[in-house]
Amino acid sequence: MPIDNIPELYLNNLKHKPDLFVYDFKMTEDTIKTKVNLNMHMFSFLQIGKKQVHFAGTSVTVNKDQSLLLKKGNWIWTELLDTDAIYYCKLLFFSEKILEDFLEKHIQHQQIIKEEVPYFTIRNDAYITSYLNSLSTISDAPTVFIENLLSVKFEEIMLYLIHKYGEKFELYLKSLIVKETSPFKKIIESKIHSNLKLEEIAFLCNMSLSTFKRHFINEYKTSPGKWLQDKRLQKAKEVLEQGQLTPSDIYLDFGYNNLSNFSIAFKNKFGVSPKEISK
Structure with missing residues (x-):
């Protein structure tokens, strides 16, 4: 089975790997247990369908009422159509540099997190729906503005999720920069x-x-x-x-x-x- 390198698979210019990248993923048939080498942390905002993902130490299944934030690394995921004839999720990739800058700016007293937590489940709500609509609007902006606009939108969703989930989400973000490997x-x-x-x-x-x-x-x-x-x-x-x-x-x-x-x-x-x- 081939291994998909993501987000490189979706990038038009492989020489320039942005710190933030949005991609609309759509399909019209099930994909069962795809091997994925995820090279950036990634939001998977599921809109239509069902997704099951496996990481080294755990697994999770979500439907269109939930989204995921996934730690970079080796994953196996299955994406399934639901009652509709299409599967759709909006992917937001971000680098460790962007994450570290955000943590330094917004989260004080960063204690060391020893446990590696590969995913965080997000309950979709009206705010997230509105947020995703705004991401779609950004794609129509002039190229010169997109990078700065994405930086603002990344900070927005992070601050919203900290407000929504509190310390639990803060601890998860800190765990993303832990280099520990599961036995x-x-x-x-x-x-x-x-x-x-x-x-x-x-x-x-x-x-x-x-x-x-x-x-x-x-x-x-x-x-x-x-x-x-x-x-x-x-x-x-x-x-x-x-x-x-x-x-x-x-x-x-x-x-x-x-x-x-x-x-x-x-x-x-x-x-x-x-x-x-x-x-």
Whole structure:
């Protein structure tokens, strides 16, 4: 599977990489588990459709009522059409320099953040809708003004989100400049209830598949395929036993593309169907 380098894929002039860049991403068919090397931090303001993203230590799924702020790095994401025949999100990329300048200007007493937090979920509201409309207007401005206008708009959305989410968002922004890398086992165990293949998890670990398998066997003394399947099904059973979710709610999260395959694997392991467990 090829790796998409973003935002370079969207830039007309690769020799000049701006500190701020807006791109309207649209598609008319689903894209499943695209490997992305994200080279700048990025707002993904989802307008139509559904998006699922995986980072080294975590994953998240959002719909058109939510947007994401993503840390630069290796991601795997799936973008799905909803009831409409188009998927649309507005992407706002920003450099670490822009972020550091903003933090220095607006956030005092910057304590050191040790935890690496790859994403922040944003609830779309009327202000954000208005903000996105204003970004679209900027694209029509003379080129000479766009850079300065984007700088103002970047500061605006950051200040609004600090107002909306308070210290939680401030801490997230500080975490974006942390250079810490997640340990191998933390990445593996965070993917127990994901729908990623081994080769995709290896990518998130910045390893080839063969290197990943060697590391895995050294750590867990068994093959990664069998270990992950057993762990995912065991976790799925625990979730269903709580009685709050049904098999239809969780099968995608536990590595299965349809409910039928999940039910067959579950019954082969436990002797009962997932529907019986959730009753």
